[in-house]
Amino acid sequence: MSPVVTGRVLRTRSEAMSVRVAGRSVSVCVGIVVVLLVVMCATLMTGEYQLSVGEVLGAVTGTGEGSADFIVNTLRMPRLLTALFVGAALAASGAILQGLTRNPLGSPDFIGFNNGAATGALLVIIVFGGGMYQIAVGALLGAIITALLIYVLAFSRGVHGFRFVLIGIGLNALALAVNSYLITRASLYDALTAQAWLVGSVNGRGWEHVAAAGLAILVLLPLALYHSRSLAMMELGDDSAKALGVGVQRSRAVLIVVSVLLAAFATAAAGPIVFVALAAPQLARRLTKSASPGLISSALMGGLLLIAGDFAIQRAFPTAQLPVGTATGCIGGLYLIWLLASEWRGKARYS
Amino acid sequence: MVGPRRTPNTLKAVGLLVALAALVVLGLLSVWLGSKSIPFTATWDVLWNNDGSNDAVIIHEYRVPRTLLGMLVGAALGLAGALMQALTRNPLAEPGLLGVTTGAATGVVISLGFLGISSLLGYVWFAFAGAAIASVVVYVIGSSGRRTASPERLVLAGAAVTAVLFAFNSAVLLMDPEAFDQYRFWQVGSLAGRFYDVLLPVLPFIVVGIVVALLLIRPLNALAMGEDLGRALGAHPDRVRVVGAIAITLLCGAATAAAGPIAFVGLAVPHMARLIAGPDQRWVLPYSLVLAPVLLVGSDIVGRLIAPPSEVQVGIVTAAIGVPVFIALCRKRKLTSL
Numbered sequence: 001m002s003p004v005v006t007g008r009v010l011r012t013r014s015e016a017m018s019v020r021v022a023g024r025s026v027s028v029c030v031g032i033v034v035v036l037l038v039v040m041c042a043t044l045m046t047g048e049y050q051l052s053v054g055e056v057l058g059a060v061t062g063t064g065e066g067s068a069d070f071i072v073n074t075l076r077m078p079r080l081l082t083a084l085f086v087g088a089a090l091a092a093s094g095a096i097l098q099g100l101t102r103n104p105l106g107s108p109d110f111i112g113f114n115n116g117a118a119t120g121a122l123l124v125i126i127v128f129g130g131g132m133y134q135i136a137v138g139a140l141l142g143a144i145i146t147a148l149l150i151y152v153l154a155f156s157r158g159v160h161g162f163r164f165v166l167i168g169i170g171l172n173a174l175a176l177a178v179n180s181y182l183i184t185r186a187s188l189y190d191a192l193t194a195q196a197w198l199v200g201s202v203n204g205r206g207w208e209h210v211a212a213a214g215l216a217i218l219v220l221l222p223l224a225l226y227h228s229r230s231l232a233m234m235e236l237g238d239d240s241a242k243a244l245g246v247g248v249q250r251s252r253a254v255l256i257v258v259s260v261l262l263a264a265f266a267t268a269a270a271g272p273i274v275f276v277a278l279a280a281p282q283l284a285r286r287l288t289k290s291a292s293p294g295l296i297s298s299a300l301m302g303g304l305l306l307i308a309g310d311f312a313i314q315r316a317f318p319t320a321q322l323p324v325g326t327a328t329g330c331i332g333g334l335y336l337i338w339l340l341a342s343e344w345r346g347k348a349r350y351s
Numbered sequence: 352m353v354g355p356r357r358t359p360n361t362l363k364a365v366g367l368l369v370a371l372a373a374l375v376v377l378g379l380l381s382v383w384l385g386s387k388s389i390p391f392t393a394t395w396d397v398l399w400n401n402d403g404s405n406d407a408v409i410i411h412e413y414r415v416p417r418t419l420l421g422m423l424v425g426a427a428l429g430l431a432g433a434l435m436q437a438l439t440r441n442p443l444a445e446p447g448l449l450g451v452t453t454g455a456a457t458g459v460v461i462s463l464g465f466l467g468i469s470s471l472l473g474y475v476w477f478a479f480a481g482a483a484i485a486s487v488v489v490y491v492i493g494s495s496g497r498r499t500a501s502p503e504r505l506v507l508a509g510a511a512v513t514a515v516l517f518a519f520n521s522a523v524l525l526m527d528p529e530a531f532d533q534y535r536f537w538q539v540g541s542l543a544g545r546f547y548d549v550l551l552p553v554l555p556f557i558v559v560g561i562v563v564a565l566l567l568i569r570p571l572n573a574l575a576m577g578e579d580l581g582r583a584l585g586a587h588p589d590r591v592r593v594v595g596a597i598a599i600t601l602l603c604g605a606a607t608a609a610a611g612p613i614a615f616v617g618l619a620v621p622h623m624a625r626l627i628a629g630p631d632q633r634w635v636l637p638y639s640l641v642l643a644p645v646l647l648v649g650s651d652i653v654g655r656l657i658a659p660p661s662e663v664q665v666g667i668v669t670a671a672i673g674v675p676v677f678i679a680l681c682r683k684r685k686l687t688s689l
Contacts, residue, residue: 153678163681166442166622170677173615177670180539184664188532195531199521275514282507322522329518336511340492340504 025288025297032300039304040084043311044076048318082205083310083324084303085213086266087276091302092217093262094277095284095295096224096255099231101165107278108263111168114272115175116146117264118198121271122179125194126186132204135197136212136268143264146171151256164256200273201323202310209269216265221299224258227251228295273325276302279332286339305332363628370641374422377648381418382410384652386660416546421651421665422644423550424542424606425616427557429643430564431602432617433624433636437571438595439502445618446603449505449596450512452614454485455607457516459537463530464523472548474537475608479556482604488512490596505592540613540666542651553605560601564636567595571632613666616643619677626680646673 044056051059051068058064059072094107108114120142124130130138150171154164179198183191202209230251233241238248263277280302288297309327316327383394389406397407398415431446439448447453458481462468468477493508524531573586581588603617624638650668657663 153682166681167678169618170674170681173618173670174674176614177667180535181663181667183535184539188528191535192525192528192531195521195535196525199525274517275510278510279514320526322525326518326522326525329514329521333511333514333518336507337492337515340508340511 022288022290025290025294028284028288029297029300032297032304036084036300036304036307039308039311040080043080043307043314044072047071047076047314078207078210079202079205079310080307081210082213082269083202083306085210085217086202086270086273087280087302087304087306087328088299089213089217089220089262089266089302090273090276091280091284091305092221092224092295092299093259093266094302095281095298096231096259096262097277098281099235100252100255100259102235107281108259109272109274109278111165112146112150112170112172112175113143113260113263114267114274115172115179117143117267118272119175119178119182120145121197122182122194125197126182126190129190133208136209139271140264140268142175143260143267146175147256147260147264196323197271199323200271200325200328202270202306203321203323205269212265213269216262217299220258220262221295224255224262225295227255227258231255271323271325273306273328275325275329275332276305279336280305283332283336283339363634366627367634367637367641370638370645374641374645374648377645377652378418378422381421381648381652382414385409385414385655412546416550417542417651418648420545420550420609421542421648423554423557424610424613425644425647426640427560427602427606428613428616428647429620429624429639429641430561430636431599431606432619432643433621433632433639434564434567434571434595434599434602435617436621437575437632437635438592438599439506440575441502441506442622444506445614446599447513447612447614447617448509449599449603450485450489450509450516451482451600451603452607452612453513453516453520455479455482455604456520456534456538456612457481457485458608460520460523460530460534463533464527469533471544475549475552478608479553479604482607483600485512485516486596486600486604490593536664537611539664540611540669541664542610543662543664545609549609553609556601556605560598560605561640563594563598564602565640567591567598568632568636571595571636575630575632611666613647613669615666615670615673616647619673620646623677623680 041053041056044060045051045053049067049071051071055064055068056072059069060077064072090108093113094109097107097111117139120138120140121135123142124135124138128134150164150168153171154167183194186194230241230246230248233244233246234248234251236244241248266273281298283305284294284297284301287301288294305328306324309331310324312331313322313324313327382398383389383391387406387409389397389409393406394410397404397410401407401411428446432444435444435446435448436442438444455478458477458479459474461481462474462477466477468474489505489509489512492512493505524534570581570586570591573584574581574588574591576584578588606613620643621635621639623642624635628634628638646669647665650672651665653672654663654665654668657668
């Protein structure tokens with residue numbers, strides 16, 4: 001039997017407030033942050049021009065000289081931060097949706113937001129021939145319209161979680177079909193641009209992308225955290241959650257909106273990077289050994305997955321300019337395989 | 352979750368017969384309609400005695416194999432989807448989850464990108480081999496030691512392998528525009544240009560897959576009550592899963608090799624079957640087996656007629672037709688759990 005309350009409970013003197021802290025989650029989060037910082041330093045220092053720690057620090061604090069300042073603040077930093085924020089946003093979006101649907105497949109990859117965003121972006125690329133900024137706006141609109149459609153279609157006397165997901169995968173299939181159709185009808189050049197966008201890339205991203213993704217995280221993540229207590233209870237099922245005093249319909253609506261917007265902004269900034277939303281919460285869950293994916297640990301894991309992927313792809317294929325989605329798929333996939341296999345050797349605890 | 356809706360068995364049987372009749376009618380329409388218009392009476396005559404005329408060639412060598420392939424591919428995908436959802440007890444599962452579809456795609460990418468094979472017939476076998484290898488790998492990763500794969504681990508292993516293969520495929524295709532130019536037409540899912548030379552090689556795999564799947568109906572029903580109850584009822588969960596996975600690989604692998612990835616059919620048709628017939632696998636599997644080819648052959652006809660002389664690929668039309676029906680069903684009926 002496991003104890004009813006795990007972790008340590010911190011209380012104020014009069015017990016007016018108490019917070020439960022799961023020791024393992026905290027140490028895992030700290031560990032991820034440390035690895036994150038190391039990878040970030042490595043990304044900023046290496047590349048076509050090697051920079052020393054001092055030069056990078058100087059550039060970051062605004063006291064660097066010309067070339068180092070340009071390389072760090074104009075070329076490397078925006079790309080790095082875009083990757084970090086996009087990864088975190090996707091992972092948080094996935095963690096929320098997986099919790100809401102109580103299904104590891106309930107990630108925005110499957111429920112149409114990403115493909116809806118892609119439809120918007122492909123329309124811009126192939127039909128209107130727009131540039132990077134217009135593509136981002138198209139993607140944002142595509143994701144939001146898809147989500148609204150799902151919500152409207154799934155609404156009848158409240159939103160049933162399962163119906164929401166089913167209608168989502170229906171619209172996902174429709175968006176996917178439209179996307180394939182657009183790709184077969186486009187010129188080869190446009191089709192290649194579209195395909196590269198579809199894999200998800202942070203090549204050549206600037207500060208405006210950082211601002212978009214960062215703002216989304218700054219506003220939406222606290223909102224999600226505020227509601228994450230009810231999320232944990234909703235994983236017990238609607239009826240139990242209601243009995244525990246959760247306003248199920250309202251919390252669900254808020255969480256869905258947050259999840260959609262996180263995925264939408266991330267996709268607008270970097271394209272539909274597959275697998276992060278699905279894998280990061282699962283990886284975090286397996287590392288923290290908790291029953292449900294925690295929001296913070298998932299978000300950190302997503303950020304790490306994306307910047308590590310981008311670092312790897314830049315070093316492994318410096319000339320090919322491959323999109324980061326190829327690396328996150330590879331790294332995240334192999335890591336998940338390794339985790340599954342090591343559980344296989346150990347005690348099959350989560351089976 | 353909402354309890355099963357009860358529909359009398361006779362009504363379900365009538366429904367199944369109606370669906371079967373619809374399939375036959377659609378089959379005839381598919382042979383009759385096409386870019387070259389041939390009167391129905393002539394079609395009918397030529398269909399039963401092949402007189403070697405131009406029309407007979409068109410019908411016997413183009414339209415009949417295409418129609419048969421559409422039925423086979425549809426049946427395979429529908430059944431594989433129903434099986435996948437029953438085995439993983441996950442309503443979001445689609446046959447591609449075992450890595451089959453992406454494995455097939457990887458086979459095609461390798462044959463296009465590295466071996467320079469560019470004929471449809473050339474990469475059918477690569478696609479099938481890729482599908483088979485991928486699903487074996489997924490199964491090995493997903494199984495936990497002495498106990499065999501639990502549904503959730505299987506799903507995650509499938510997603511992981513799919514992600515790795517997808518990354519590999521994208522990298523190869525983005526660096527090789529020529530291969531991508533061919534691949535983009537394969538990845539839509541189409542029945543165009545497939546004749547007996549594609550139909551005959553995949554036929555035995557699909558037939559074996561269908562037979563195996565139908566033999567699993569009883570144990571699947573037992574397992575639907577949960578592993579322990581199922582075991583008490585005499586089912587062997589592990590054995591059922593292994594056999595089921597083999598059937599899915601045969602069905603979905605062969606279908607994808609022949610027609611390219613057609614994602615929506617395997618995902619949605621079992622839901623439609625459950626919405627009509629309730630959760631009993633004795634009805635879900637046969638309904639999926641019949642409804643999926645109805646959707647696929649019907650879509651193929653529409654795709655051929657909608658913008659002559661070019662056609663819209665069947666993978667696109669199935670989604671365009673299937674999704675509204677699927678959403679309407681989801682909204683109207685009470686949802687049945689697995």
